[in-house]
Amino acid sequence: xxxxxxxxxxxxxxxxxxxxxxxxxxxxxxxxxxxxxxxxxxxxxxxxxxxxxxxxxxxxxxxxxxxxxxxxxxxxxxxxxxxxxxxxxxxxxxxxxxxxxxxxxxxxxxxxxxxxxxxxxxxxxxxxxxxxxxxxxxxxxxxxxxxxxxxxxxxxxxxxxxxxxxxxxxxxxxxxxxxxxxxxxxxxxxxxxxxxxxxxxxxxxxxxxxxxxxxxxxxxxxxxxxxxxxxxxxxxxxxxxxxxxxxxxxxxxxxxxxxxxxxxxxxxxxxxxxxxxxxxxxxxxxxxxxxxxxxxxxxxxxxxxxxxxxxxxxxxxxxxxxxxxxxxxxxxxxxxxxxxxxxxxxxxxxxxxxxxxxxxxxxxxxxxxxxxxxxxxxxxxxxxxxxxxxxxxxxxxxxxxxxxxxxxxxxxxxxxxxxxxxxxxxxxxxxxxxxxxxxxxxxxxxxxxxxxxxxxxxxxxxxxxxxxxxxxxxxxxxxxxxxxxxxxxx
Amino acid sequence: xxxxxxxxxxxxxxxxxxxxxxxxxxxxxxxxxxxxxxxxxxxxxxxxxxxxxxxxxxxxxxxxxxxxxxxxxxxxxxxxxxxxxxxxxxxxxxxxxxxxxxxxxxxxxxxxxxxxxxxxxxxxxxxxxxxxxxxxxxxxxxxxxxxxxxxxxxxxxxxxxxxxxxxxxxxxxxxxxxxxxxxxxxxxxxxxxxxxxxxxxxxxxxxxxxxxxxxxxxxxxxxxxxxxxxxxxxxxxxxxxxxxxxxxxxxxxxxxxxxxxxxxxxxxxxxxxxxxxxxxxxxxxxxxxxxxxxxxxxxxxxxxxxxxxxxxxxxxxxxxxxxxxxxxxxxxxxxxxxxxxxxxxxxxxxxxxxxxxxxxxxxxxxxxxxxxxxxxxxxxxxxxxxxxxxxxxxxxxxxxxxxxxxxxxxxxxxxxxxxxxxxxxxxxxxxxxxxxxxxxxxxxxxxxxxxxxxxxxxxxxxxxxxxxxxxxxxxxxxxxxxxxxxxxxxxxxxx
Numbered sequence: 011x012x013x014x015x016x017x018x019x020x021x022x023x024x025x026x027x028x029x030x031x032x033x034x035x036x037x038x039x040x041x042x043x044x045x046x047x048x049x050x051x052x053x054x055x056x057x058x059x060x061x062x063x064x065x066x067x068x069x070x071x072x073x074x075x076x077x078x079x080x081x082x083x084x085x086x087x088x089x090x091x092x093x094x095x096x097x098x099x100x101x102x103x104x105x106x107x108x109x110x111x112x113x114x115x116x117x118x119x120x121x122x123x124x125x126x127x128x129x130x131x132x133x134x135x136x137x138x139x140x141x142x143x144x145x146x147x148x149x150x151x152x153x154x155x156x157x158x159x160x161x162x163x164x165x166x167x168x169x170x171x172x173x174x175x176x177x178x179x180x181x182x183x184x185x186x187x188x189x190x191x192x193x194x195x196x197x198x199x200x201x202x203x204x205x206x207x208x209x210x211x212x213x214x215x216x217x218x219x220x221x222x223x224x225x226x227x228x229x230x231x232x233x234x235x236x237x238x239x240x241x242x243x244x245x246x247x248x249x250x251x252x253x254x255x256x257x258x259x260x261x262x263x264x265x266x267x268x269x270x271x272x273x274x275x276x277x278x279x280x281x282x283x284x285x286x287x288x289x290x291x292x293x294x295x296x297x298x299x300x301x302x303x304x305x306x307x308x309x310x311x312x313x314x315x316x317x318x319x320x321x322x323x324x325x326x327x328x329x330x331x332x333x334x335x336x337x338x339x340x341x342x343x344x345x346x347x348x349x350x351x352x353x354x355x356x357x358x359x360x361x362x363x364x365x366x367x368x369x370x371x372x373x374x375x376x377x378x379x380x381x382x383x384x385x386x387x388x389x390x391x392x393x394x395x396x397x398x399x400x401x402x403x404x405x406x407x408x409x410x411x412x413x414x415x416x417x418x419x420x421x422x423x424x425x426x427x428x429x430x431x432x433x434x435x436x437x438x439x440x441x442x443x444x445x446x447x448x449x450x451x452x453x454x455x456x457x458x459x460x461x462x463x464x465x466x467x468x469x470x471x472x473x474x475x476x477x478x479x480x481x482x483x484x485x486x487x488x489x490x491x492x493x494x495x496x497x498x499x500x
Numbered sequence: 501x502x503x504x505x506x507x508x509x510x511x512x513x514x515x516x517x518x519x520x521x522x523x524x525x526x527x528x529x530x531x532x533x534x535x536x537x538x539x540x541x542x543x544x545x546x547x548x549x550x551x552x553x554x555x556x557x558x559x560x561x562x563x564x565x566x567x568x569x570x571x572x573x574x575x576x577x578x579x580x581x582x583x584x585x586x587x588x589x590x591x592x593x594x595x596x597x598x599x600x601x602x603x604x605x606x607x608x609x610x611x612x613x614x615x616x617x618x619x620x621x622x623x624x625x626x627x628x629x630x631x632x633x634x635x636x637x638x639x640x641x642x643x644x645x646x647x648x649x650x651x652x653x654x655x656x657x658x659x660x661x662x663x664x665x666x667x668x669x670x671x672x673x674x675x676x677x678x679x680x681x682x683x684x685x686x687x688x689x690x691x692x693x694x695x696x697x698x699x700x701x702x703x704x705x706x707x708x709x710x711x712x713x714x715x716x717x718x719x720x721x722x723x724x725x726x727x728x729x730x731x732x733x734x735x736x737x738x739x740x741x742x743x744x745x746x747x748x749x750x751x752x753x754x755x756x757x758x759x760x761x762x763x764x765x766x767x768x769x770x771x772x773x774x775x776x777x778x779x780x781x782x783x784x785x786x787x788x789x790x791x792x793x794x795x796x797x798x799x800x801x802x803x804x805x806x807x808x809x810x811x812x813x814x815x816x817x818x819x820x821x822x823x824x825x826x827x828x829x830x831x832x833x834x835x836x837x838x839x840x841x842x843x844x845x846x847x848x849x850x851x852x853x854x855x856x857x858x859x860x861x862x863x864x865x866x867x868x869x870x871x872x873x874x875x876x877x878x879x880x881x882x883x884x885x886x887x888x889x890x891x892x893x894x895x896x897x898x899x900x901x902x903x904x905x906x907x908x909x910x911x912x913x914x915x916x917x918x919x920x921x922x923x924x925x926x927x928x929x930x931x932x933x934x935x936x937x938x939x940x941x942x943x944x945x946x947x948x949x950x951x952x953x954x955x956x957x958x959x960x961x962x963x964x965x966x967x968x969x970x971x972x973x974x975x976x977x978x979x980x981x982x983x984x985x986x987x988x989x990x991x992x993x994x995x
Contacts, residue, residue, distance in 0.1 A: 091561040104560065111554045113561055212560040216794035245563050246796050324794055327593050330604020331558045335660065346658075350597055373595070373789035382791055 013173030013488055016082050016230040023081045024073050030062040030081035030125050037083035037127045040174035047150035047172070049165035050128045051088050054095050058083075058127050065123040078233045080123030086179040087166050088129045089136055090116050090221070091210040099212045100134045100144040100162075103357025104338045113210010114245065115221045115238040116179070122237040130165030130178060134359045135329065136186055136214040138162045139430040140421065143361045148418055151194060152489040153455055157415040160190030160430075163224070167194040170224045171489055177225040177234050181211055183218045184317055185410075185434025188446035191224055192410035192458025195448040195487065197475065198224045199231045202466050203441035204249040206235070207242030213328040215321035216247075218438040226485055228447060228476040232256045235468065251466060259469040264477045265299030270403035274310035275433050280412045283452025288409045291449040291459045291478065295407060298477055305399045305406070309392045313436040316392065318428060319372045319385035320439070325362075326369030332357065364424060393440040400464040405474050409433055410446035410458030433460065443468040447475045448484035456484075510746055513753030514680075517718040520726060521684050521745060522676035525691060526669050527701040528641060528709040529573045534666040535640040536564030536607065543663035544707065556666035558602030563795050566591075570638055570668035573700040574614050575801065575809045577670060578636040580694050580816055583618030585806045591638075591793040596786050599660050600643040608671075610790040613637035614801070620674075621818075622690045624683050631687050632675030641667040670700070676715065676726070681745035685738050688712055693817045697842050705737050712741055717762070718752045727752075728762040732776055735769045744769035747776055820845055828858035837866050844870075847880050847887045854891035856898070864894055868908055872915045884918025885911070893921040901925065903932045905978040934981045942980060943988045946971045957993055965989060 022028050038058075041050050065081040086092075089099045091109035098104040112120070120126070133143040141149040141164030149164040151157040152172040159168040163180025167190035170178050180187040182200035191198025200222045208219055223234035239253045271292060276285070296302050334340035334353030341352035358366070372381035399406065411430060421427045437444040442462055449459035459478065463471035479485050531541050537555035540546075555562045575585055592610040618633035643662035672691065678684045692710055695701035703710050712735055717727035732748060735741045747769075752762050767776040792798075815823070821835040824845070830838065839845045844865055851861035865880075869890065873879050880887055890911070897907045902925055910921055910930070925931055933939060946968050947954055953971075956964035965986070972985045 089561075091559075097560070099560070107560070109554075109559065109561065111559075111562075209563050210561045213795075244565060246565055247563075247794075323791060326789075327595050327603075327605045327791070330595060330597065331560065331602060333597060333599075333604060335599050336557060336602065337559065346599065370789065373791050375787045375789070378789075378791070 013226060014176055015227050016078060016176045016225065016233055017227075019082050019176060020078050020080075023069060030065040030069070030083075030123075031059070033081060034058050034062050034083045034125045034127050037175050040172070041085070041128050041169060044152075044169065044172050044174055047152060047155055047159075047168055048147050049131050049149045049159070049168040049172075050085070051098070051100075051131050051146055051165070052096060052129050054092070054126045054128060057092065057095055058125055061120060061123075061125045065125055068123050077122050077237065079119065079237055081125060082123075082177070083125045083127045083175050084119070084177050084179065085128040085130045085166060085169050085175045086116060086126060087132050087136075087163050087181055089132060089181055089212040089214075090179060091212065092116055092126070095129065097129070097212065098145075099136070100132045100146060101332075101358065101362070102145040102339055103332045103334075103354070104212075107338045109210075111210065114207035114242045116210060118238050119179075119234070124237070127175065128169070130163070130169060132165055132180075133162035133186075134362050135212070135325070136162040136181055136183055136219075137325070137361050137365055139185070139189055139427050140416070140418070141165065141190075142418060143359055145359055150418075151415045153195065153415065157417050157455070158193065160193030160411070160415065162186040162190075163198075164190050166224050167191055167196060167198065170194070170196045170226060173226075173488065177223050177230050179221060179234070180224055181214075181219055181221050182434075182438065183214045183220075183321060184438050185431040187222045187224065188410045188434050188444055188458065188460060189431060191446040192448075192456065192460075193415040195456030195484070195489065196224050196226055197228050197231050197445060197447045197479070197485065198222065199235060199445040199472065199475075200437065200443065201235060201239060201468050202249075202443045203438070204247050205240075205253070205443070205466065205468055206238045207245040207248045209242055209244040213324075215324040216328060217324060218317075218321060220438075228445070228472055228479050229260055231445070232260060232472045232476070235472070239468070249466070254466070254469045256469045256472055259473040260476045261480075262473060263298065264295065264474055267300045267405070267474065268403040269295055269300045269302050269474070270305035270399055270406045271302060272307045272310070272399070272406055272408055273304050274307050275408035279429075279432075280409060281414060281452060284409050284412060284414065284457050287450030287452055287457035288459055292407060294481060295474075295478060298481055302407070303403065305403060307392070307395045307399060307436070309388060309395055310436060312388050313392055313439060314428060314432055316385045316388045317431075317435045317439060318368065319381050320389060322365040322369030323372050323382050324369065326366045326373065329358075329362065329366055361424070389439050392436055396436075396440045396442060396462075397464075404463075405467075405470060406462040407474070408460050408462070410460040414452050414455040414457060437462055441465055443471045445471050445475045447479055448487070449478070449482070450484055451487070454490075456487075508750075508754060508757060510750050513718075513750055513757075516721060517749070517753050517756065518721050518723075519679060519681075519745070519749050520676045520717050520719060520729075521678040521680075522715045523674045523678065523684060523687060524713045524715070525672040525674070525688070526711045527577075527672065527695055529570050529668040529670055529700055530702060531567055531569045531573065531668050533567055535567050535570055535638070535668040536666055539666065541667045543667060546663050548659070548661040549663060551663040552665070556602070557662055558604075558665075564607060564793075566796060566799075567668055571614065571799070571801075572809055573668070574636060574638045574670050575806060576698055576813060577672070577695060577700050578615030578618060579806070579810050579813060580698050581618040581620055581633045581636060581672070583615035583633055583636055585615050585801055586612070587801055587803075588612060589614050589799040589801060591796045591799070592790045593793050594639075595789045598642070599658065600645050600662075600665070602643065602662060602665055606639060606642065607793055607796070608639035608790075609637035614799070620687060620690060620694075622686055624680075624686045629678070629683050629686070631677040631683075634673040634675055636670060636672050639669050639671060641665065641669040676717075681742045681749065684714065684745055685742040688738055688741060690817070693840065697817055698814055708736070714741065714745060716745055716748050716752070718749065718756060727756075728764050730762065730764070731766040733766060733768050733779070736771070740769055740771060743774065744776055747774065751776070824848070828852060830858060830862055834859075834862045834866065838862055841879075843879050843881050847890075850887045851891050851894065854888070854895075856891055856894045860894060860898065864890065868911055872912065876916055878916065883915050885914045885916075886918065889914065889918060889921065896921055896925060900934060900981070901931055903973075903978055903981060905973065905982070906930050906932065909978065930979060932981050933976050933979050934984060939980065939984055939988055942972050942975060943985060943992055946975065946989070947992060954993065965993075
């Protein structure tokens with residue numbers, strides 16, 4: 011079985027051709043064969059075994075009642091806490107940290123019978139767009155191991171693209187699911203802010219973070235989303251509104267739907283290959299019965315700087331608990347101040363330090379109004395512009411990333427790295443649902459089409475992406491087979 | 501420069517300078533659970549770090565969930581302090597590193613507190629004082645540290661206990677409207693009394709559930725501009741507050757007299773030294789980098805909610821004192837003492853309801869009962885005797901069945917174990933001797949046995965009569981009606 015889907019595996023489980031434990035073992039060996047790409051930080055063996063047994067019982071007791079994810083192996087990003095499994099957020103400072111509790115979203119997947127197999131590599135504290143900021147080494151893109159898989163959820167994107175697991179979990183603060191999905195040629199969905207509980211997600215920027223799935227097929231992503239979504243009393247920012255059933259929306263097509271193309275998202279800076287692929291996607295959407303029109307989101311150019319004030323400000327506080335006092339990495343020094351300085355100085359990598367400093371500065375007395383308060387105002391403007399656009403159109407379509415996967419080490423200057431997320435981070439600022447689905451190749455590398463919807467119209471976003479996927483072969487296109495475990499020669 | 505002024509007394513300094521004092525009070529709320537998690541807010545006595553969960557330990561990935569009862573208690577307090585309750589409020593993060601602060605920030609309220617613009621009025625030395633309340637807001641308490649060594653910076657090692665971390669904490673910020681240490685003390689006494697009355701705080705200064713910091717500056721009398729303020733911390737009793745502020749008035753006054761500047765700093769009161777010492781100067785003041793707590797949605801406080809809380813407010817101490825004076829004819833002094841503790845006022849009303857005259861009830865409560873309650877650390881309500889037992893006892897005295905001294909002995913005996921005073925009196929034959937013939941025999945015997953005292957009294961020494969009365973009481977083991985004995989003795993000796 012190469013690159014199996016949730017539906018494929020579920021069917022063979024129900025036919026009794028395989029068992030959850032066998033599927034987990036197969037996933038594990040497939041993941042091991044990817045060692046050269048380094049997408050996995052650790053395996054969850056004990057939990058895998060327990061969960062496979064639980065799934066097997068559910069399937070044996072009542073195969074009809076067991077949901078679509080029961081017995082399906084998956085991998086999750088190293089920022090999601092599961093009781094008893096080391097969770098480090100890709101950082102040295104949390105090395106050896108074992109959470110004593112399980113987060114809500116992952117807990118719901120466990121309750122649905124899904125079987126975790128591995129914890130995936132990511133940028134340190136989810137800060138990065140290339141996975142090169144992981145304290146445990148970078149990840150290679152299955153399409154070209156010399157290139158980055160995108161970030162910060164690079165490991166989760168890579169393992170799905172390589173077909174080792176049918177789905178995985180990532181988190182998206184400024185594009186960290188959608189951009190690696192685009193770079194690796196898989197579907198990656200960021201739900202509406204507040205739709206999936208953040209309890210148990212090691213926070214980067216609390217007002218922007220969301221957990222979401224990677225899958226090869228949109229319907230698989232939808233199953234995972236459905237299992238995780240809904241109000242959680244442990245997360246006060248999770249919405250109490252009911253989750254709209256997604257199943258009913260998928261397969262309904264997009265006939266008569268109005269889709270908007272944000273003019274500012276098609277501006278210069280797009281690689282020609284990306285533009286070509288996305289424009290042909292637009293043409294296909296029109297052929298599928300949608301009407302396309304141009305819309306304007308004039309504050310888009312301000313989004314990047316807005317994001318790089320709000321996200322670092324929040325992270326500067328969120329990461330303060332990493333102080334070496336109660337858990338994780340600790341450098342012992344005679345004085346408290348020196349212990350703090352050494353623990354954090356050695357424990358955090360350069361990008362994390364950069365953002366903590368940016369955020370600390372932006373919140374400092376005398377600068378708050380000029381930076382943080384102003385950024386919040388611009389954030390409101392950006393959200394209002396989206397709202398106005400959605401008065402005219404049902405959803406927006408645009409590229410996920412202006413570029414395709416770039417070679418490792420190419421973007422050493424932070425600003426050029428930040429620019430990778432220019433088309434995804436406004437969606438986080440506005441709290442909207444967004445998905446990236448593969449829409450073609452540029453120079454042999456995947457291009458992603460982004461679909462953005464109004465708040466809590468997650469089902470609509472999945473519906474558009476699903477309609478596109480159903481009419482195109484791109485999600486079927488596997489990465490070229492590597493000549494050896496280490497990847498193809500460049 | 502007047503060198504003599506370096507040793508000016510408090511009075512001399514106060515004649516030249518006016519102290520300007522504002523107090524910040526932190527009160528732990530008597531909620532069942534902590535501010536943002538389900539752990540118990542009653543942490544005293546738990547083994548270290550046992551009263552904790554991932555949320556109050558600040559582990560990676562956890563989120564706060566607001567305790568609604570804490571919000572209600574804060575609104576209740578704000579209403580008792582005449583504050584406005586804005587419709588919109590929010591929580592903010594106050595950022596600083598310290599080992600007792602697990603998240604590296606405290607969830608507090610910065611620019612949109614739950615309430616503002618209140619006041620507390622009271623009288624000191626006949627002068628009406630109205631102290632503005634800037635705001636009452638809600639936050640979370642920190643953990644506690646124990647150092648091997650005096651202070652953290654010099655400690656060889658320190659241990660952290662996070663049992664207290666996350667306990668709901670209310671901060672009551674007072675305006676700088678207080679003009680003396682006495683006023684400051686009285687403000688605190690009244691504030692504590694209100695918090696205890698409305699059931700939001702237990703008012704325990706020693707254990708720190710009610711804590712106070714003071715800001716104090718001096719200015720020449722007649723000046724309107726404020727002087728440089730000093731923050732004083734670590735005062736664990738009302739007495740400490742008064743002493744620390746008087747110390748600061750003298751310290752600052754002497755510096756000003758010598759033309760020296762006052763440093764803007766934080767000072768700590770050291771009880772053993774009877775002095776404040778510098779802890780942190782302005783240059784090291786924290787920049788707390790407040791910003792809105794993104795993990796909690798903004799608070800909407802509806803008018804209906806506020807009115808419901810207002811309707812549920814119990815009678816406040818001032819109202820109760822006025823009512824006791826009006827309805828029961830208590831003096832202002834007695835009413836203040838009776839109302840100092842809510843339990844005493846309740847006992848008073850129960851005694852009166854049971855038929856005990858108001859003044860008698862007040863005297864018993866302020867006298868013998870107060871002493872026993874203090875000595876046994878058991879308030880009347882929780883004693884074995886209880887309010888009903890005391891009422892029965894007092895009525896035996898009122899009805900003439902037992903003497904006052906027998907009643908005092910019985911009170912002492914029955915206070916903790918409890919019992920029916922009437923039954924004890926009957927069983928032990930403690931009833932008062934008030935039979936005229938018996939009393940006359942008693943008086944005759946006392947006169948016969950104490951010729952010296954009789955001679956003294958007849959010689960004009962009035963006190964000698966008390967010795968004779970005492971003799972009579974002793975002979976009856978306190979059962980004689982002391983007033984009747986006194987009357988009879990006077991009659992006999994006057995002849």
